[in-house]
Amino acid sequence: MPVRVRFLLGGLLALAAALPGCFSNNRNQGARLYVQHCAGCHGEQGQGLARLIPPLAGADYLVDHRAELACLLRHGQNRVIVVNGVGYHNVMPGNKALNPAQLTNLLNYVESHWGNEAVPRTIRQVQQQLDACPAR
Amino acid sequence: MLKRLLLRPALAAALLTACSGPSANTAARLPILGERDVRPRADGGPADTVFATVPAFRLTDQTGRVITNKTFAGRAYVADFFFATCPGICPKMQAELLKVYAQFGKDARLAFLSHTIDPAHDSVPVLRDYADRLGLAGARNWYFATTGARGEPAARDTVFQLARAYFTAAEPDKQAPGGFAHNGTFALVDDRGHIRGLYDSLNPTEVARLLAELPTLLAELDTRKPAVAAQ
Numbered sequence: 001m002p003v004r005v006r007f008l009l010g011g012l013l014a015l016a017a018a019l020p021g022c023f024s025n026n027r028n029q030g031a032r033l034y035v036q037h038c039a040g041c042h043g044e045q046g047q048g049l050a051r052l053i054p055p056l057a058g059a060d061y062l063v064d065h066r067a068e069l070a071c072l073l074r075h076g077q078n079r080v081i082v083v084n085g086v087g088y089h090n091v092m093p094g095n096k097a098l099n100p101a102q103l104t105n106l107l108n109y110v111e112s113h114w115g116n117e118a119v120p121r122t123i124r125q126v127q128q129q130l131d132a133c134p135a136r
Numbered sequence: 137m138l139k140r141l142l143l144r145p146a147l148a149a150a151l152l153t154a155c156s157g158p159s160a161n162t163a164a165r166l167p168i169l170g171e172r173d174v175r176p177r178a179d180g181g182p183a184d185t186v187f188a189t190v191p192a193f194r195l196t197d198q199t200g201r202v203i204t205n206k207t208f209a210g211r212a213y214v215a216d217f218f219f220a221t222c223p224g225i226c227p228k229m230q231a232e233l234l235k236v237y238a239q240f241g242k243d244a245r246l247a248f249l250s251h252t253i254d255p256a257h258d259s260v261p262v263l264r265d266y267a268d269r270l271g272l273a274g275a276r277n278w279y280f281a282t283t284g285a286r287g288e289p290a291a292r293d294t295v296f297q298l299a300r301a302y303f304t305a306a307e308p309d310k311q312a313p314g315g316f317a318h319n320g321t322f323a324l325v326d327d328r329g330h331i332r333g334l335y336d337s338l339n340p341t342e343v344a345r346l347l348a349e350l351p352t353l354l355a356e357l358d359t360r361k362p363a364v365a366a367q
Contacts (some may be wrong), residue, residue, distance in 0.1 A: 040225060040228045041223060041227040041228070043231070049227045049230070049231050050234075050269055050270045050271045051269040052230075053227050090220075090221065091221055091223065
């Protein structure tokens with residue numbers, strides 16, 4: 001009996017040790033990725049910078065070009081871009097290192113903050129959009 | 137690499153300030169940073185200490201005017217290094233300098249000098265557009281300057297050298313966003329060309345320190361003005 005108890009305890013301990021590994025810390029991944037990759041230019045509150053860097057907060061572009069955003073993040077863009085009636089021409093670098101799940105979390109974060117209220121995306125949708133990115 | 141670059145000015149500042157050390161009777165005076173030279177006097181009197189100054193420079197600003205050290209005579213200025221297409225730290229850095237400008241931009245004793253480290257791309261019209269887009273179209277005391285307005289072949293080397301003089305590390309780096317690695321140091325220069333403070337623009341505490349220390353330097357400038365007028 002004591003042996004069984006010890007065995008059970010050991011099993012529980014092993015399980016407890018393994019559990020944190022099961023839970024990914026992806027809940028705030030979008031916010032973390034934003035700070036890491038985007039906030040330097042677009043601002044901590046998505047406010048942009050004067051007429052140099054377009055805002056993300058309340059940006060009509062996010063709504064009007066929703067289907068193109070995954071490709072824009074991956075491949076960047078270097079054309080004139082009009083956001084809330086203002087033209088911007090700075091180059092935005094793409095990020096090929098972010099996988100579809102990360103891009104999904106990032107987009108969902110941006111699209112649900114600072115006055116943005118889009119429906120959350122699924123990884124599958126983002127993957128499909130990435131597969132169909134126009135040739136560059 | 138970037139981390140090393142970021143650490144360098146802070147370290148330099150720490151070391152240099154440690155060397156200068158506050159003297160007993162200067163309660164609120166900013167240190168003079170950089171190397172100093174002690175020169176014995178011919179008459180055997182106490183040796184003169186010669187403090188480092190920013191080297192002579194000749195730049196062109198966003199309006200096409202030539203600016204030199206003399207442009208800043210009698211004024212202090214905050215210097216930084218950027219490039220217009222920089223997707224890395226520059227927007228953050230310039231946003232921070234805009235905050236300083238918002239508080240001190242109207243003060244005639246202070247100017248702002250942003251050097252491009254990409255003179256091949258950042259022509260005078262590009263610099264003017266950059267200033268306009270930052271909302272500084274009418275600003276006469278914030279200079280966006282290039283070492284290569286006339287296509288000088290050594291423009292890039294010149295500005296990198298200048299950056300080193302202001303304790304900013306800048307160099308071409310294919311790995312860095314935009315092709316240049318550099319750090320976001322603000323250098324505060326006094327009316328005599330001495331560097332009086334170095335601040336990491338990416339650290340809010342450091343920018344706050346710049347805002348806090350600026351009045352100290354401006355007050356020091358005021359003490360010199362009457363003396364100059366009397367001579």
